[in-house]
Amino acid sequence: MTMFADYDQILERLSLNQLWNFPGGIHPPQQKTLSNQTNIEFSPLDKTYYVPVKQHIGVNGKILVSEGDKVLKGQALTRSELAFSVPVHAPTSGIVSKITEHVSAHPSGIPELTIIIESDGLDTWTELHPFPDYTKVKASDLVERICDAGISGMGGAGFPTHIKTNSSKPIEFLIINGIECEPYISSDDRIMREHAWQIRQGIDILVHILGPKQVIVAVENNKPEALETMSIACQQKSNYQVVSVPTKYPAGGEKQLVQVLTSREVPSNGLPIDVGCIMYNVGTCYAIADAIVEGKPLLERVVTLTGQGLKSPKNVWARLGTPIESLLKLGNYDSSSQKTPRFIMGGPMMGFTVTSILTPIVKISNCLLVPAEDELPHPEDERACIRCSACSDACPASLLPQQLFWHSKAKELEKAEEYNLFDCIECGACAYVCPSEIPLVHYYRQAKADIRNQKEEKEKSDKAKIRFEARTARLQREKEEREEKHRLAAEARKASLSKDGGAAKDKIAAALARAKAKKAAMADKSASSTGSTQTQKDQEKPVSKDEISAVTANTEAQLVDKQALDEASSEAAIEASTDNAEALKKKRVAAALAKAKAKKQAAENKKEETNSASTEKAVTAKKERVSAAVAKAKAKKLAAEKAKKENNES
Structure with missing residues (x-):
């Protein structure tokens, strides 16, 4: 089991500048002097900015603007609604021309949702809300301001800064990473040289929020000017220690730097906080100071323009969303130095070749490398x-x-x-x-x-x-x-029946008695009047005690044998229903017979009327034919007589 140095041992070795080492590593040519010899320049205002909605590890924020909206510089374009979400802001004032898919700052170049802003040339700021005296502000409010400012790790990982800053675990070492170990890149070098005091302000804010025991500012020994300026900026703080780290790639890796400074190895799938450390990039510290002290959201970052394909390599303040086409012009791109245009976002070790010159600068873009044909062979x-x-x-x-x-x-x-x-x-x-x-x-x-x-x-x-x-x-x-x-319902019904068994048996007996009485009454009606009178007299006789005892015995027998009673009940019901059915059937038959007779009588009457009418009509027709025949005969006879008379006269 590996034994790590404790807190006091680490401080002692740091004071003697006796650091540990990490396994492996390489020593590629540095090539940093191409771009680190001049001060950081400000890039001119562009006409169009392409602001990707997501520029960090995590999820998109909710878009707050629509196409055609006017925006001011620093105005929030999205809102953070989830933990791993940070907003983006307008890099200048202007009009939101489109919200659409645009080529991404990714090796694949896959289009991603982007807010396109056309600048109005005025560069008008939105209202800012700084915290000049942050020591009087609660740590939670400062963390919220860091989130609202859209700050994520600017060393290359893009991890949301407010998530890391909101840690509740005890912290022994706050490590400020100024290593910048990858060849060609010098953006952190120049920002430490020119803005050491503002970086110190950012460190102070982090100390106020996190409360670490010790602050370690690590700078690679190939940056002597940055090492000196940071030492001067931190000299008033007894628990701030600026450490020179031997040049070796990749000493700037998070786990590697923790191991170099503390001997502690971050576990697999773990984080530095698991070994009592937390780390921020110097560019992130600068952005935190801007957000808290000045109230400015993250709108720009230092980008190294380097490579022998540029006539004027330098470091520039580039606004987020600036297309690399504009930066190539700013670095005086020499197209004759390359047979095929090749532009690398990042350094030669971990960078990637962009697929379009409209690829925008994002929060993790620290370098644009344009190598000559023989400088960095394919x-x-x-x-x-x-x-x-x-x-x-x-x-x-x-x-x-x-x-x-x-x-x-x-x-x-x-x-x-x-x-x-x-x-x-x-x-x-x-x-x-x-x-x-x-x-x-x-x-x-x-x-x-x-x-x-x-x-x-x-x-x-x-x-x-x-x-x-x-x-x-x-x-x-x-x-x-x-x-x-x-x-449960069935059991309740069963219990109810068991409880009310006597009453149920009485009801059955009463039903049987009613059925028998009804049957007897129907039988009495069919008997002769004399027999009926005699039966009525017999019924009017007082009932003897023997008869009452017989009925009582019969009732008790019925109560004991429930099944027999049920069967009797069913039979009585069937008999009653049968009698009713027979009576109903007789009524229906009688009605049907009456209806049939009426129909038959109506048919016969109609037939008689028809026969009578037809007979009368036939007689009338016969009389008419006879009359016509008689008239015809008379006419014929008259004609014959007339003709005979005329013949006689002649």
Whole structure:
């Protein structure tokens, strides 16, 4: 088990500048003098700014503006609604022309949601609310102001600063990272030289919020001017110590720097706070001072413009959302120095080639490298691994890059995780020393992305399974509740029947008596009047005691034998219903007969009327034919007589 130095031992070694070391590491050419010889310049106001909604690790904020809105410099464009969300602000005053997808500052260049602002040229500030005397302000209010200012880690990780600052764990060492170990980049160097006092203000604010025992400002020994200015700025504070760290890449890595300064190793998948340390970049400290003391949100950052492809390499204050096209003009880009245009955002070790000159500067953009053709040659074709173990020797995280490469390339993701893939900081030291030109970091990044996608899919699947199981359990529970409700109701009915058994038997006996009486009455009606009178007289006789005893005995027997009573009851009901049915049937038959007779009589009457009418009509027609025949005969006779008379006269 590794033994770490305790607090007092660490302070003693720091006072003697006797630091520890981390495994691996490399010493590439620094190339920092290209850009660190002149003061930081201010970039001129651009016409168009492309402000991505998300510029940090976490989630998007809620958009507060719409297309066509007028905005002022420093006005919030989004609002933080979730823990891992920080807002973005307008870099100048103007009009929101579009809210759309735009090329991202990412190796893939995948478009992301972006607010496009057309500058009005006035650069008018929104109203600011500074805290000049922050010592009288509660720590929670300062953390909220840091969040509202949109500050995230500016050393490259982009972790929301307010999350780290809101820690409740005890802190022994507050470490201020001024290492800037990657070649070519000099933005932190220049900001420490020119703004050491404002960085000190930011450190004081963090001390007020966090209350650490000791502050360590770490500066790499290849930055003597920055080391001197920071020492002067912090000399009045007895618990602030500025430390010179030997130059080695990647000494600026969070876990590596903690190990160099304290000998403590941050556990796998852990954070520096787990070993009593917390770390901030010098650029982040500057932004915190701006937000608290001046009330300004994070609108700009120092960006190094470097490489032999630029005629005027320098450091500039670039507003967030500035397209790199404008920065290329500011650095006097020499297109003749490159056969194919190649622009790298970040340094040569961890940077990436942008896909468009409209790629915007974001909160983690610290460098724009434009190498000449022979300055930073394109990587050669990948060759087979020769198992030289150079990558293992260079790895600062004590991993086995060769095994990680094999499992990542073969998509054996579980194996890659077993070899602690996610402890890789993607520093590129392994790829730098690889004689086979294998882009090892590329494989690691792809494997990490695949694992994250798998975990997201599994998480979605698990949530769906939980929802399904919860629904099934709910339906089963409701079914059981219904069955239990029905069971209790049945038991209640059964108990009620048992309790009221005597009354129920009395009701049955009464029903039987009524049925028999009704049947007897119907029989009496069918008897002769004499027999009825005699029966009535017999019924009017007083009932004897023997008869009463017989009825009582019969009732008791019925109460004892419930089944017999039920059957008797059913039979009586059936008989009663049968008698009623017969009577109803007779009535219906009689009605049907009467209806049929009436119908038959109506038909006969109609037939008689029809026959009578037809007979009368036939007689009338016959009379008419006879009359017509008689008339015709008379006419014929007259005509014959007339003709005979005329013949005689002639």
